[in-house]
Amino acid sequence: MTPEHEQEIAANLERAEKSIQAAKDLAIKGYHDFAASRAYYAAFYGATAVLLNERLDFGKHSGVIASIHQRFVKTGKLSKQQGKDLNWLFEIRNVGDYGGAAHVSHPQAELAIQAADSFLKTIKSLLNR
Numbered sequence: 001m002t003p004e005h006e007q008e009i010a011a012n013l014e015r016a017e018k019s020i021q022a023a024k025d026l027a028i029k030g031y032h033d034f035a036a037s038r039a040y041y042a043a044f045y046g047a048t049a050v051l052l053n054e055r056l057d058f059g060k061h062s063g064v065i066a067s068i069h070q071r072f073v074k075t076g077k078l079s080k081q082q083g084k085d086l087n088w089l090f091e092i093r094n095v096g097d098y099g100g101a102a103h104v105s106h107p108q109a110e111l112a113i114q115a116a117d118s119f120l121k122t123i124k125s126l127l128n129r
Contacts, residue, residue, distance in 0.1 A: 009049045013129060016045035016120050023113050032109035033096035039112035040093035043086055046123035053127055065090060077126060085115040
């Protein structure tokens with residue numbers, strides 16, 4: 001692992017932690033669309049960190065998600081449920097960010113935070129953090 005990779009991994013994990021905290025804060029204040037979006041980004045930054053640990057870097061969210069499924073879900077390092085959760089978080093983030101008249105409900109925002117938190121904890125254990 002190069003020092004550059006290590007710095008990028010640490011930076012992504014820090015962003016993930018801040019994103020999950022922001023999601024919780026936003027949910028408390030009733031900003032469910034934005035809470036769901038931050039929850040997704042917490043998982044996304046965690047996914048990016050674990051892929052960087054494998055020396056993989058992607059420019060698109062779809063590449064990160066596909067690689068997580070290929071390298072971590074199919075191999076059993078992440079559960080099938082965690083793979084489904086990542087997909088759902090991406091979908092709910094799209095509702096929160098681009099949904100127009102559609103909005104994320106309070107229960108959906110809470111579920112997104114729980115899913116992202118669980119995903120991030122597993123990622124950190126895979127990285128021994």
